[in-house]
Amino acid sequence: MCAIVGIFGNEKASRLASLALFSMQHRGQEATGISSSCDGKIHTIKNRGLVSDVFTNEALDYLKGNMAIGHNRYSTAGGDSILDAQPVFAKYKLGEISIVHNGNLINKDEIREELIDKGAIFQTGMDTENLIHLIAKNSKNRLRDRIKEALDKTIGAYCFIIQSRSKQFVIRDRYGIRPLSLGKIKSGGYIVASETCAFDLVDAEYIRDVKPGEMLVFDEKNEEPESIQLYEPEFRPCAFEYVYFARPDSVIDGKNVYRTRENMGRALAKNDKGSTISYDMVVPVPDSGVPAALGYAAESGIPFEYGIIRNHYVGRTFIEPTQEMRNLKVRMKLSPMKSLIAGKSLLVIDDSIVRGTTSKRIVKMLKEAGAKEVHFRVASPEIKFPCFYGIDTPTKEELISHRMTKEEIEKYIEADSLEYLSIEDLTDSIGNDRDYALESFNGDYFVKK
Incomplete structure (x- = not known):
């Protein structure tokens, strides 16, 4: 990266x-x-x-x-x-x-x-x-x-x-x-x-x-x-560039990153149509979850709100080298808007779940701030396999989706519901004019020794 x-x-x-x-x-x-x-x-x-x-x-x-x-x-x-x-x-x-x-x-x-x-x-x-x-x-x-x-x-x-x-x-x-x-x-x-x-x-x-x-x-x-x-x-460009790595204002191999993330949010909203659950607002996990949340809000008609405020003087948590540092930076980086979310049912969107610890802390933080319900949506598929092409997920044991089912993860992070984007929806969102490196999601290690 x-x-x-x-x-x-x-x-x-x-x-x-x-x-x-x-x-x-x-x-x-x-x-x-x-x-x-x-x-x-x-x-x-x-x-x-x-x-x-x-x-x-x-x-x-x-x-x-x-x-x-x-x-x-x-x-x-x-x-x-x-x-x-x-x-x-x-x-x-x-x-x-x-x-x-x-x-x-x-x-x-x-x-x-x-x-x-x-x-x-x-x-x-x-x-x-x-x-x-x-x-x-x-x-x-x-x-x-x-x-x-x-x-x-x-x-x-x-x-x-x-x-x-x-x-x-x-x-x-x-x-x-x-x-x-x-x-x-x-x-x-x-x-x-x-x-x-x-x-x-x-x-x-x-x-x-x-x-x-x-x-x-x-x-x-x-x-x-x-x-x-x-x-x-x-x-075979890396799909995770569009999910998380790249800045939203970059164009990666002809694809506008912001638009692809917005498309991911729209796909999540389409998959939720017909659900009996009602949400008061769509809340992004800033900053990488913002475009997908905007896409979800536009597609569903549910209001978009900044229910979580980010301290921009703290860097990205995923790329910290140790779990201890990642946990500390989550606490330093994200703060809930208590007056906005208290008593509300939240549809929270993040770009991915890798180890699960950050998602668990976010859900706990929002409920402690008074949120009535926290429904978690992920703008990428389940990350089940380590990547050996430049992402810091070297072992399967670190990946929560390798160890747990979706239902178990939902219980672990204490969300009221949890849904992911499918691999098909991800590639549709980026554009189906090429093959992508999807090894984190499907285990296809196409580069062989």
Whole structure:
């Protein structure tokens, strides 16, 4: 779920990269970093914390040059050490190199063991470092050829931006699981970013999405990036991007995220038609539940109300690395509107239920605030399987829908009723013009080792 960005051909590259990362802070809050290239040298600053804390004016003045890459960290591989922050930098035979990565490599352990057996020494716990070693140990004379042979040994979901002293290489895996878009900066140069919301802040125009299996090469000798189709596309974008990950104002692979979430809410309302239960208001779990709640309200005619207020100075709870931190942030982040909901029957909409602890706390909070009934609706299917393509659900035991039936979950979270979106309704809401990565819902692990 990390955010990555590449800026090429603009003298304010590092500052634009920091703005892009700021706009994509929702994709990772553990650490952030930027590498810039200037006069044949790569300079890197990275640290734990938020973009606004790490990239001061002094830091950005240090990161000179007309090209830069950046990263916001959400850990699915590695630990919380500063060494596991990105970009990952190294010196090797052809010079200096820096890499940022969004995704998860499912054969990372096997590759790492092979590299260690051949004498490689690893500095981090990240799967991204595998690529550095594979590139460095290759004997090809051109970096692009080394990258291609390294990718041939790499299996999983990935968007890479690789920066040398004078070029940038942008690669998206053949399935296009994680998003990546290309834009033109009005003040000069190009931007590649995980989400199009980054384009607005740097005043860039969207050009297109990076194609599945494509490599773009940015070179000062060429006005436009060179496109190389490395692999035959087998397009399967991640459906969870539309459910939760992406900012609602982003367009992911041609789909407006806000509209898809609104459609999910409308589908929930259609499924509830004919129900004997009456609701006084539709209440979203902010912020990711808001578009679906608006869709439900529009379809059902039931009033939409902000019955829960969010403290926006607290980050996203799902992407916190420990359950203890997730529980604490739920208490800090959400507050009920007691005067509004007291004595009322609430239809509460959230984007998903993963571990169930957050939903249980929300229902309890609303009932303690005086709600007569809390009916819970989920704008996604039941998450029954772990994802190995970049979402932090590594074991089945963490997933409440793997351990419990819908009726058991309803009882556990103490809701008066509970309903989910079906897989069919989810894909209808996003658009049935393509296949999607749905492994969290149906266990179809289509990327094989």
